[in-house]
Amino acid sequence: MWHWTYKSLLAQPVALMASIATAASAFLLVMVFEAVYAGETEQVVAYLSHTDADVWVMQQGVSNMHMATSYLSDSKANEVRQVEGVASVDQILYLNTVVKSGNQPWFSFIVGLDEGDTRAGPWAMAEGKALPTAGEAVVPVVFARMTHLALGGTLRIADKQFTVVGLSEGTFSMANSVIFMARSDLEDIMGSLDIVSYILVKAKAGMDPVVLVGNIERQVEKVSALTTKQFIANDQTMAMQMGVETIALMTLIGSALAVLLVAFAVYSLIARQRRELAVVKALGASNRSVYLGIALQATGITLASIVLATVLALLLMPAASALIPQLTLKLTLVSVERIAVVGAVVALLASLIPARQVAQVDPLSAFHA
């Protein structure tokens, strides 16, 4: 039975390839959604991941950065500096707001840096300088390309005009783009002096960041402290909550589409094989073995379409990233494994749908074929 199943699947190569290609397009869609999700999940915390800090200190009760507001007196930085186990501190002022370049608005993180603050600034530059002074801004290179900005160009942030002096790499995501300016400029925009939003703490060698968090919260009043790892996790959760439902829905739609397409392919296959199914039943194949044969065909089509979709994804994603730079695509092994699991479910469902059709094939019709 398996032998016939396998050979009859290969006997119609054009129909088989069409089925595989159709199902692969649905899996490719799911993979793109997964890649967007994985890419954005990583990119949304790219800034936090690249700062060289072991502990983040913020306003009491605040636990993340994305869409959050944190105000601390800049004297808190000195207090933190005195805590046992602290090697050094840097402070940033932070605001999330809409930045306009031409008519293009973009939600952004604005980070106000002190002069010489390399730890909290951009970590890779495409062009220009990394640390802005008064009246200057460093913007993501992707943002600059999208809004046709070049070095020396201007953009408006909260009704103040800034000159672009640097284009940073890896600082753009759909949920947040990181723009750097001088802390004094950001204080002007926010109308407050001598405040900071976050204090970035570097621990002394051998100091456990978890212990340091406890030390800071005990010794400095009205602040919250988190290890960088915990801070990133919180931010990732917060940021992705806003997009995860959409991505999950799209993945579900893509998976459902894959089920329908594979089921349709199997259904067509059964329709084409109806005469032969009647014959094999008449010759003594049980409903169970015929059904298992159909399930095997569905599995074969699904597996082949997943492989094809993976190959296409690996080939097309670099091109897609180049064409749509605002999209961060990342195809991970976990994504492929998840899609393989989805594929197994797809194959099962797709072979269940025509099961009734298989059962209804009357072996008696072999006499009338």
Added chain:
Amino acid sequence: MENETILSCDALVKTFGSGHTEVRAVDGISLQVGRGELVLIMGPSGSGKTTLLSMLGGLLRPTSGKVFIDGNEITQLDESQLPRVRARSIGFVFQSFNLLDALTVEENILFPARLVPASLESARSRATELIARLGLTKRRTNKPGTLSGGEKQRVAIARALINEPALILADEPTGNLDSANGQEVMMILHDIARDEGRSVILVTHDPRVEDLADRILWLEDGALRDRKTEQHSWVHDPVCHMRVDEWTAEISTDHEAQHYVFCSQRCLDRFSLEPQRYISEEKHTPGQGHGA
């Protein structure tokens, strides 16, 4: 050995529909077929021949009555048990061959063996014997699409024999074959019964095979009747010139106010393409009128 009953059925009834629309396709048939016997079931269209054959082969449940194969009642088996009986105990030969297109000649022959656990290895050598015996050696790796009608039916017969079943059920096995191939297939079925001791039940309209049969059963209105030999009205098929009983022939056509009967659909198809050719050939062939 000849007295050993391979197939028997008792008061077999099959009705379709109910109330005013009820049709008794098979009406109380009892039958016994011994080992090595070749039995012909003949009758007009709609007489219930295929219905009877289907019930004997475990493909259709009777409304009432019992069917025994090799002493085992198959009518009491459930749907999950019947396929095994079909695979082990019955060989089917169909009018339209019903070979599996994706498989080679050898793979088609071996297909029923794959349905019976642990029989595949011994079946391989048997397949080789059958291929040689039925003149298919050069076609062993061919797909059905490249075979002639006669070759296809020989493959189907080999497939029916691969599991060495006690019973062969053949439905119009010569229906799609020309005269020479039809004759050859009939001789093979005859040898299967005579030499191998298998019971062969054959539903046919082909009067050529009557001489080969041990018994001829005439089925009409769902019941077996006596077949009177004087009830023949022999005419000739205008295409292959084979002798055809006009009274029982199912394949016929009217052309220019004349009635023509044929031995097979194949001959009718040929006639339909070039009727004038065959009519003029017939006129120039003394003593071979269509008789109608």
